Amino acid sequence: MSRWLSLWIVIVVGLTDLLQPARAADIHVDSANGFxxxxGLAAVITTATNGPVRTLKRATQLAQAGDRIVLKSNGQPFFETLYLTGGRHCGFASRPFTIEGNGAVISGLRDLPPDGWRPQGPGLWRLSLTRKGHYRFFRDNQPIPEFLPTTRSMALDDLPLDHYFSHQGAVIFRFDEGYVPYTELWTYAAADIGVSLVDVRNLQIRNLTIVGFRVDGLNADGNCRGVVLDNVTLEHNGRAGLSANGTSQVFVESSRLTGNGRHSAVITEYARVNLQNTDDGGVEPTVIE
Incomplete structure (x- = not known):
């Protein structure tokens, strides 16, 4: 390597370091006690304006490149989508932009209106939802398994007990005869995506659960690079736990992608996903070219 080339590399590295903010901030989010x-600069309220924010949306508005968004796990999920886009939500090789979940949950579940149930026959009940295609349902916080028929001509009587399936634009459930579903608490996957990444670089998401979204738990689109998911659970989402598209590259370590509707992970276009020490529920990632 020539002397001038070595000097040029040193200058570029030095300029890159200078472009980093002098100090990374921690933006604290508390879904129960935040405002x-x-x-967002303190985990607890100390003054009229110093303390945690309540929503992920506000945290992303305050955050700058290289910062950490720190979630408080208090038993109350975040019922919203986390949107991260290139620029202010990127990190650096030496200091990634970080989402520290601390065991918190991002949920796409909403209460199912009890007046939506319609009897369909002995033990059979019907629901019609506005948004169709992918579904997930919970009864008293327990997931109800979906039945995937092998033919389009399946008779309703062939539906297994305590399962549901999509049928002619509606959803059909089978229960014990005499059971009335609207007497219990039901929730369903209402929001589309739990975490949306677009063109982010050097991002780490840690210790977080993303559950109950109609389409995907996490979607990486565009040109996401240096994205690491560490101890992240993506489960019971309607289509896939993880979706990587465009030229995005996602590294998944010590995580869970289980109980999702069609795929543990779906990979399209030129994207790449690397799973290490990760439970995919026996469902290998699906590559769609």
Whole structure:
């Protein structure tokens, strides 16, 4: 290597370091006790404006490149989508932009209106939802398994007990005869995506559960690079736990992609997903070219 080339590399590396913010901030989010008028710079409220924010949306508005968004796990899920886009939500090789979940949950579940149930026959009940294609249902916080028929001509009587399936634009359930579903608490996957990544670089997401979204738990689109999921659970989402598209590259370590509707992970276009020490529920990632 020539002397001038070595000097040029040193200058470029030095300039890159100078472009980094002098100090990374921790933006704290507390879904129970936070307030979006706070600055997010403290885990607990200390003054009229110093304390955690309440929503993920506000945290992403305050965050800058190389920062950490720190979630508080208090038993109350975040019922919203986390949107991260290139620029201010990117990190650096030496200091990634980080989502520290601390065991918190991002949920796409909403209460199922009890007046939506319609009897369809002995032990059979019907639901019609506005948004169709992918479904996930929970009864008293327990997932109800979906039945995937092998033919389109399946008779309703062939539906297994305590299962559901999509039928002619509606959803059909089978229960014990005499059971009335609207007497219990039901939730369903209402929101589309749990975490949306677009063109982010050097991002780490840790210790987080993403559950109950209609389509995907996490979607990486565009040109996402240096994305690491560490101890992240993506489960019971309607289509896939993880979706990687465009030229995105996602490394998944010590995580769970289980109980999702069609795929543990779906990979399209030129994207890449690397699973290490990760439970995919026996369902290998699906590559769609």
């Amino acid at each position: 979006d008028g706070n600055d």
